[in-house]
């Protein structure tokens with residue numbers, strides 16, 4: 001019997017977990033599954049591998065109450081859940097296009113389980129995918145591999161996720177809108193029903209419409225960051241503060257103030273990957289996207305632009321040690337995927353400097369990222385520090401790469417370690433007046449006019 005209040009979530013990474021706890025929080029029964037059995041075992045005990053506010057508490061609460069159950073296969077899920085959300089990774093191929101191999105594997109396994117259940121099931125693609133994926137790839141794949149009849153045995157919908165890391169539980173529990181891409185009334189009705197307790201606007205589009213909305217959203221957000229970063233270079237030349245410029249343009253409601261903070265460039269698992277996938281998809285359809293290309297190009301230059309700020313004010317980088325403070329791609333997460341720390345360190349090494357790395361939560365994930373890449377650091381030039389104090393004592397300069405509160409709130413005796421030395425604030429998080437009191441020289445992204 002189809003249970004309309006039960007959902008299945010396949011893939012328990014950032015998006016899958018946030019979706020799972022959000023549905024559980026709104027009173028639905030959630031059945032979760034992941035191919036990583038260690039992860040499933042940890043989650044069943046209420047332990048999460050992800051550092052994310054509120055996640056551990058909600059996970060513990062809902063696994064304990066039984067509202068969130070961890071299953072060992074697709075079969076249990078398809079038996080009970082009317083809608084099966086696929087939240088597996090969609091990484092980039094070497095050429096930048098979208099790699100749908102995880103998604104197709106998950107869909108094939110789900111198809112087999114649906115067949116065994118003998119009931120109509122809705123497969124909902126939560127992962128970020130290019131337009132036409134639901135309709136021309138996953139739908140036909142499920143139909144062919146399990147000989148299921150579209151519309152009769154199963155339907156496929158798209159339901160992109162807009163949560164941001166660091167606030168992912170809050171974003172998933174209280175979404176600003178829910179976008180569903182469906183082709184039939186039955187799927188729409190079911191998704192409306194499942195999302196009704198969220199009390200938010202539900203926007204209904206076609207599957208391709210929902211898929212494209214997600215890319216448009218990320219392309220626009222990334223574009224704003226690159227825009228602010230381009231102006232950060234202009235601002236230094238003009239002797240003004242780019243934060244003033246962005247604050248003032250943001251007063252115009254047609255522009256708005258959000259996502260205009262100049263920094264080291266955007267990182268994270270989504271923006272670069274999604275923009276590249278979008279470019280590839282557009283190219284396959286003979287469409288050029290110069291704005292999207294420029295957004296990526298500006299971003300690729302920004303880590304170097306931060307090192308330029310250091311080099312212009314420092315007597316020299318060769319043989320000097322630079323503390324790179326913050327390895328996470330932004331604060332509030334241990335995620336270092338596409339962190340701008342990577343190109344920043346590469347740039348420092350290329351210019352002859354050594355680096356000492358510190359992050360309050362992300363050192364281990366950063367190390368893993370380096371280990372799995374094909375270019376490990378020379379340990380005589382790149383070292384890790386266990387404390388902020390040690391990182392500062394053993395370096396000649398410092399760059400703030402992530403705006404962790406620990407840096408802003410560090411006591412005077414810590415910053416005094418940099419007395420007479422230079423700090424480049426790539427996040428505009430420190431108080432320059434306070435630092436100068438400790439004799440620290442201060443430069444920052446987009447902050448011109450310091451030398452006059």
Ligand code: UGA
Pocket residue numbers: 128161162163164165166218221225258259260261262263264265266267268269270271329330
């Ligand atoms: C982003 C989007 O914000 C989410 O809406 C989307 O769901 C998600 O990608 C996704 O596709 O899964 P996320 O990557 O977690 O979320 O992080 P953001 O807060 O968007 O930040 C991305 C990067 O841009 C970070 O490196 C951040 O530091 C940088 N950023 C952001 C700036 O440099 N300046 C800003 O003003 C804002």
